[in-house]
Amino acid sequence: MGGVGEPDWEPGQRGAPLPTLRWEQVRRHNLPGDKWLVIERRVYDISRWAQRHPGGSRLIGHHGAEDATTQLIEDFRALRQAVEDMKLFEAKPAFFGLLLGHILAMEVLAWLMIYMLGPGWVPSTLAALILAISQAQSWCLQHDLGHTSIFRNSRWNHLAQQFVMGQLKGFSAHWWNFRHFQHHAKPNIFHKDPDVTVAPVFLLGESSVEYGKKKRRYLPYNHQHLYFFLIGPPLLTLVNFEVENLAYMLVCMQWMDLLWAASFYARFLLSYIPFYGIPGALLLFVAVRVLESHWFVWITQMNHIPREIGHEKHRDWASSQLAATCNVEPSLFIDWFSGHLNFQIEHHLFPTMPRHNYRRVAPLVKALCAKHGLSYEVKPFLTALVDIIRSLKKSGNVWLEAYLHQ
Numbered sequence: 001m002g003g004v005g006e007p008d009w010e011p012g013q014r015g016a017p018l019p020t021l022r023w024e025q026v027r028r029h030n031l032p033g034d035k036w037l038v039i040e041r042r043v044y045d046i047s048r049w050a051q052r053h054p055g056g057s058r059l060i061g062h063h064g065a066e067d068a069t070t071q072l073i074e075d076f077r078a079l080r081q082a083v084e085d086m087k088l089f090e091a092k093p094a095f096f097g098l099l100l101g102h103i104l105a106m107e108v109l110a111w112l113m114i115y116m117l118g119p120g121w122v123p124s125t126l127a128a129l130i131l132a133i134s135q136a137q138s139w140c141l142q143h144d145l146g147h148t149s150i151f152r153n154s155r156w157n158h159l160a161q162q163f164v165m166g167q168l169k170g171f172s173a174h175w176w177n178f179r180h181f182q183h184h185a186k187p188n189i190f191h192k193d194p195d196v197t198v199a200p201v202f203l204l205g206e207s208s209v210e211y212g213k214k215k216r217r218y219l220p221y222n223h224q225h226l227y228f229f230l231i232g233p234p235l236l237t238l239v240n241f242e243v244e245n246l247a248y249m250l251v252c253m254q255w256m257d258l259l260w261a262a263s264f265y266a267r268f269l270l271s272y273i274p275f276y277g278i279p280g281a282l283l284l285f286v287a288v289r290v291l292e293s294h295w296f297v298w299i300t301q302m303n304h305i306p307r308e309i310g311h312e313k314h315r316d317w318a319s320s321q322l323a324a325t326c327n328v329e330p331s332l333f334i335d336w337f338s339g340h341l342n343f344q345i346e347h348h349l350f351p352t353m354p355r356h357n358y359r360r361v362a363p364l365v366k367a368l369c370a371k372h373g374l375s376y377e378v379k380p381f382l383t384a385l386v387d388i389i390r391s392l393k394k395s396g397n398v399w400l401e402a403y404l405h406q
Contacts, residue, residue: 075371079364088357091149092354110126114272135168146161148352167260172260174248188324189324195301204309204395207395208399213402223396224396225396238289245261268281299338300341302385302388303384304325305391321345326344327343327346328380340356346361
């Protein structure tokens with residue numbers, strides 16, 4: 001986009017000759033109600049259309065006044081075409097049927113354990129572990145449905161996601177999609193990816209220097225790798241997600257999601273109050289949520305927190321996905337336990353691909369990255385977990401150094 005001067009032209013004028021615009025001119029149109037977008041080096045006025053965007057105006061607004069083209073090089077376009085020819089976007093019904101079946105089986109097994117063995121400490125502990133695993137696997141299944149990677153008809157995916165997220169988990173599918181789609185659009189970008197916009201509780205990436213220079217000390221950030229164990233994994237789903245989810249359903253008036261969530265709590269309490277009473281049933285619920293929360297934090301963040309985190313760099317789409325993700329070495333157990341999120345690179349490059357095909361596309365993605373000098377990092381599972389703590393400690397030390405000396 002070159003050109004000199006400000007053309008007397010509006011994007012909405014039909015029949016007018018198309019001028020050449022500078023990026024400086026385009027970037028002026030990044031205001032509420034005034035959004036321009038560049039796709040394939042053509043400028044579009046999306047000010048009105050943004051409200052009708054399937055992901056919501058907030059999601060498309062993250063790309064305002066920038067080039068939102070996939071900008072995938074010809075090799076990546078060819079790779080995607082090859083993947084389509086290999087039918088890797090086609091789901092196996094039996095695979096996902098077994099996933100749902102084993103989730104329901106675990107729910108029944110936990111209840112039968114208490115019914116037959118009584119509400120003692122040992123049966124209750126085992127039941128809580130089984131329910132936590134069921135909840136973790138439900139996260140994975142609803143994630144697949146949210147990405148429309150199971151059914152060909154997107155409506156069936158959305159309806160099934162409402163059931164899994166609502167009846168099996170007690171959360172809103174719309175709330176999850178609202179925050180998760182932003183994560184995929186701009187992974188590890190402050191104020192655009194909700195997963196890393198966690199200041200002032202934790203400082204990640206570039207926020208460490210910023211807080212240090214501005215002498216902000218709301219918490220002892222040089223020890224955040226320690227208090228992470230107290231307020232990170234234990235409380236994310238139990239406190240943060242529960243509050244955020246309820247607020248979203250009420251503010252956005254998602255009454256159907258609210259009914260689905262209520263059906264989960266009704267089922268859970270009616271199932272366990274006869275054995276524990278109300279206080280005991282609530283305690284079991286808290287125990288399951290805390291265990292589930294540990295799984296969620298470690299599994300979802302091992303691929304992202306150790307990677308580059310900061311402000312918008314305006315990279316092309318493929319490079320931004322690769323800069324924010326890494327993989328974890330696969331195995332049958334890790335694939336199942338993580339819901340195939342150990343193939344995070346493939347998931348971010350092909351978000352609608354059924355996860356059982358990540359193994360098949362991984363060598364092709366790795367070869368493409370090697371050819372073009374792009375990062376394709378794969379690490380052992382335990383190393384990936386430890387890297388979360390290392391990253392938090394490093395960010396805390398960077399903050400302290402900037403706080404004391406800059």
